[in-house]
Amino acid sequence: MLFVIVAPLALAVVALAIPSNRRRPVALLAGALVHAAGIAVLFGAPPPARAGAWLAFDPLAKVALLTTTALFVAAAVYAQGYLARRDDRDNRIFVGGLLFLLSAMTTVALSQHLGLSWVAIEATTLASAPLIYFNHNARSLEATWKYLLICSLGIALALLGTFFLALSGAGPGGPRSLLLEDLLAAGPSLSRPWVRAAFVFLLVGYGTKMGLAPLHSWKPDAYGEAPGLLGALLAGGLTNFAFLAIVRVFQVTRAAGDEAFARDALVGLGLLSIGLAAVFVVGQRDFKRMLAYSSVEHMGILALGVGLGGAAAGGAFFHSMNNGLTKGVLFLTAGNIHRAFGAKTTDEVRGAARRLPVSGPLFLAGFLAITGSPPFSPFFSEFAILNGAFGEGRFVVGGLFLALLAVIFVGMATTVLAVVQGDPGDAPPVPNSGDSWLTAAPPFALMALVLLLGLFLPEGLRDLFGAAARLVGGRWE
Amino acid sequence: MASFVDLVFILVVVIDLFLLASSRLGAAIRTVAIQGALLAALPLLLVGEGHHLGHALLLAGGALAIKGAFIPWLMFRAIREASIRREMEPIVGFVPSMVLGGVGVALAFAFSSRLPLPSAGAHAFLVPTALSTVWAGLLLVVTRKKAVSQVLGFLVLENGVYVFGLLLSDVMPVMVEAGVLLDLFAAVFVMGIVMFHINREFSSLDTEKLSALKD
Numbered sequence: 001m002l003f004v005i006v007a008p009l010a011l012a013v014v015a016l017a018i019p020s021n022r023r024r025p026v027a028l029l030a031g032a033l034v035h036a037a038g039i040a041v042l043f044g045a046p047p048p049a050r051a052g053a054w055l056a057f058d059p060l061a062k063v064a065l066l067t068t069t070a071l072f073v074a075a076a077v078y079a080q081g082y083l084a085r086r087d088d089r090d091n092r093i094f095v096g097g098l099l100f101l102l103s104a105m106t107t108v109a110l111s112q113h114l115g116l117s118w119v120a121i122e123a124t125t126l127a128s129a130p131l132i133y134f135n136h137n138a139r140s141l142e143a144t145w146k147y148l149l150i151c152s153l154g155i156a157l158a159l160l161g162t163f164f165l166a167l168s169g170a171g172p173g174g175p176r177s178l179l180l181e182d183l184l185a186a187g188p189s190l191s192r193p194w195v196r197a198a199f200v201f202l203l204v205g206y207g208t209k210m211g212l213a214p215l216h217s218w219k220p221d222a223y224g225e226a227p228g229l230l231g232a233l234l235a236g237g238l239t240n241f242a243f244l245a246i247v248r249v250f251q252v253t254r255a256a257g258d259e260a261f262a263r264d265a266l267v268g269l270g271l272l273s274i275g276l277a278a279v280f281v282v283g284q285r286d287f288k289r290m291l292a293y294s295s296v297e298h299m300g301i302l303a304l305g306v307g308l309g310g311a312a313a314g315g316a317f318f319h320s321m322n323n324g325l326t327k328g329v330l331f332l333t334a335g336n337i338h339r340a341f342g343a344k345t346t347d348e349v350r351g352a353a354r355r356l357p358v359s360g361p362l363f364l365a366g367f368l369a370i371t372g373s374p375p376f377s378p379f380f381s382e383f384a385i386l387n388g389a390f391g392e393g394r395f396v397v398g399g400l401f402l403a404l405l406a407v408i409f410v411g412m413a414t415t416v417l418a419v420v421q422g423d424p425g426d427a428p429p430v431p432n433s434g435d436s437w438l439t440a441a442p443p444f445a446l447m448a449l450v451l452l453l454g455l456f457l458p459e460g461l462r463d464l465f466g467a468a469a470r471l472v473g474g475r476w477e
Numbered sequence: 478m479a480s481f482v483d484l485v486f487i488l489v490v491v492i493d494l495f496l497l498a499s500s501r502l503g504a505a506i507r508t509v510a511i512q513g514a515l516l517a518a519l520p521l522l523l524v525g526e527g528h529h530l531g532h533a534l535l536l537a538g539g540a541l542a543i544k545g546a547f548i549p550w551l552m553f554r555a556i557r558e559a560s561i562r563r564e565m566e567p568i569v570g571f572v573p574s575m576v577l578g579g580v581g582v583a584l585a586f587a588f589s590s591r592l593p594l595p596s597a598g599a600h601a602f603l604v605p606t607a608l609s610t611v612w613a614g615l616l617l618v619v620t621r622k623k624a625v626s627q628v629l630g631f632l633v634l635e636n637g638v639y640v641f642g643l644l645l646s647d648v649m650p651v652m653v654e655a656g657v658l659l660d661l662f663a664a665v666f667v668m669g670i671v672m673f674h675i676n677r678e679f680s681s682l683d684t685e686k687l688s689a690l691k692d
């Protein structure tokens with residue numbers, strides 16, 4: 001297990017040492033492939049669960065790592081084409097940072113120790129902040145500053161929450177440990193007020209990182225200004241790990257007997273996120289910012305699914321995978337469109353389908369998928385969550401969810417259709433920015449994966465989502 | 478000895494209030510350094526029968542080096558290069574923010590008397606000091622416009638978290654505590670780099686200028 005953490009880290013060091021700007025991205029690809037191979041080996045021969053281990057390959061880690069490793073391989077292939085075109089920029093920090101990010105994210109997934117999880121999440125913030133500043137202009141600097149400051153605040157509050165949790169088990173006879181298995185075993189003997197305080201602080205802290213409203217304010221700026229490649233990895237990858245950390249804390253809160261409160265908090269924040277995204281998506285002219293609000297929406301859907309429980313929890317884990325892969329398609333193609341037009345608002349961009357015969361239609365397909373149109377996989381996971389809401393008798397929540405999804409569909413459609421349709425006409429063409437194999441094939445492959453998961457969900461994955469859902473008291477239907 | 482520990486906790490809270498009312502950045506940085514140094518002494522003062530002296534020494538040394546010396550030095554460099562002296566127009570004025578800070582201190586004392594402490598040996602002022610320092614730090618970050626002030630607020634917030642962490646020094650493994658210091662260091666270091674770039678890009682460390690991105 002240590003291998004999938006150390007290998008990307010070692011390659012990050014190698015990438016920092018490589019002097020050639022052109023050869024360096026190869027280290028990224030190598031890191032992605034080695035990581036994917038390591039994950040495959042872990043799936044083939046699962047490591048035996050040992051008591052007291054700080055790292056374990058549990059169902060939550062499996063879901064998150066499976067999504068991210070697929071996304072990262074696609075992003076690494078894309079990076080070969082993207083960074084070759086951006087030879088004007090030194091990519092030393094960018095490549096090294098991405099590999100460091102991969103290593104930190106893997107640590108978050110595997111960590112069974114909540115202190116270690118916190119350190120790893122802080123490491124993801126530090127690894128990703130300099131990457132947002134890749135374009136070295138005033139706007140990306142502003143985005144970086146907001147990201148760093150807001151996420152650091154969140155992470156500081158999460159640390160306080162972690163301390164509260166440690167304190168809840170510090171009494172006589174308590175586990176005196178932050179290992180997940182010890183906390184779960186201690187269950188109701190944990191001090192209830194401290195567990196509740198810990199859940200609130202950790203939800204706020206990691207919720208900031210995940211981008212749940214009202215703690216999402218860094219997200220439109222960061223995703224709007226970062227290269228599409230990074231947006232894909234943040235929106236599709238990193239947020240899933242913050243979600244995973246929240247799920248782990250929820251497990252503890254549930255074991256300690258404060259389940260109802262935690263569920264209400266998750267449902268409330270979830271609906272608030274979806275509602276806020278609906279407000280800001282309508283009339284959004286900047287298509288990258290629109291994607292950021294879509295990310296806020298889908299984080300809300302994940303929180304909602306886990307909060308509702310029952311069949312919705314299984315749907316939430318399925319949705320975390322679907323959202324991750326579809327966000328990859330959307331951000332990578334949005335990056336291509338941004339580059340081909342040198343602009344990212346509907347005032348200047350139109351006719352993307354004509355100028356980019358692959359990326360344009362893929363962007364449209366990605367939009368259809370993320371808003372829950374059949375036969376793409378997000379339709380099935382959102383349907384499972386809706387079904388779960390009604391199954392649990394939460395008709396108001398389910399109805400609200402459905403209504404907000406409809407508003408978001410219409411709002412996003414206006415922007416996306418304006419970008420894709422029409423004639424590029426007088427928009428000045430940018431040289432060397434058309435679709436190439438390296439920049440068009442990765443989003444295409446991810447899109448195919450999203451379609452495939454919608455048409456046919458393998459038995460193994462069903463079992464995996466079921467196992468993950470059972471950890472939070474849900475099930476897979 | 479006990480009264481000396483009381484004094485340290487009270488000083489830490491007074492420093493929180495002073496920072497909320499202070500407009501001179503140089504003085505604010507110096508005060509944060511003093512707060513850091515006071516906090517570094519705490520693990521040694523609070524050492525009880527359950528603690529390891531070596532561990533406490535290590536923690537105190539690390540805190541003193543980073544909170545008391547290295548970070549203030551970094552901040553002084555930042556204001557010297559940007560040649561700024563004062564926080565001119567905070568979003569919430571100095572007096573209102575100090576009043577808010579005072580309310581926070583009162584609430585922190587009221588709350589902590591109700592929260593059950595699993596380990597009985599803890600000092601009575603520890604939890605309220607930690608919570609009011611966290612609150613003061615949050616206020617500073619949210620209400621100030623200069624990047625330097627915001628980073629100082631973050632440091633105060635981290636100081637509060639650190640005080641709380643002392644409650645757990647016999648429960649938590651050393652690694653996590655080392656992680657705390659390391660992360661504080663790394664975060665401020667990265668923030669320092671960003672500040673340097675903000676200064677170069679806008680010739681000012683005023684985050685008001687960072688307002689191109691909005692909906």
